[in-house]
Amino acid sequence: MRIFATTALALMAAATPAMAQDGTFQGPRVEVVGGWDRAQTQGVGGSGFVYGGGIGYDLQRGKTVFGVDAEVTGSTLDKCEFGVCAKAGRDLYAGARIGVAATPNTLxxxxxxxxxxxxxxxxxxQRIADNLDGVRLGAGVERSFGNVYGKVEYRYTNYSQNVERHQVLGGIGYRF
Incomplete structure (x- = not known):
């Protein structure tokens, strides 16, 4: 019995460094996202559900976190008025983020x-598809639960041709 207890304590002590990763916002990550999506042009628009996934890498120095990320999403947005319809297709994103670790587990x-x-x-x-280039601005809160994290984010995208997009989403990710 003592050998079993000693072995169990040794295994728990060896696992402690992995548990010490709580609160760190450094390294590569993958995530899935979903939430509310609204696109509009000149006051006319519609809403739908945005869904997708992303990858990123963060570097933490003290309480400051610098990161890069990329994402691919789709949307259920499909709005028709007076026989003319608009649908949002895929969205590709690449950008940077900067944050502050407000607590050891909250960014x-x-x-x-x-x-x-x-x-x-x-x-x-008729059907006309167009790829629009734009700038995305966003803000969010990420909460770490060890290697797994959850996040809530708002973002605004301004595309060419007077098209705007607002999104509020949640995400679940894994940090390696």
Whole structure:
């Protein structure tokens, strides 16, 4: 019995460094995201559900966190008025973020980057798809639970051709 107890204590002591990663915002990460999506142009727009995934890498120095990330999302946004319809397609994003570890397990951050969104316009007889380039600004809060984290984020994207997009989403990720 003593050998079993000694072995169990030795294994727990060996596992402690892995548990010490709580609160760190450094290293590569992957995540899935989902939430509310609204696109509009000149006051006309619609809402849907945004979904997708991303990758990133963060570097923490003291309480300051610098990172880069990339994301691919889709949307259920599909709005029709007077026989003319607009649909949001895929969205590609690459950018940077900077944040502050407000607590050992909570990161508050802002982000900026390039976004390329596909917008599709269609009627009963025509379909026009266009890729729009834009700038995304965002802010969020990330909470670490060891290697797993959750986040809530708001972001605004201003595309060419007077198209704006607002999104509020949540995400779950894994930091390696």
């Amino acid at each position: 508050v951050y802002g982000k900026i980057g390039y976004s390329n969104g596909r917008m599709i316009g269609y009627t009963a007889t």
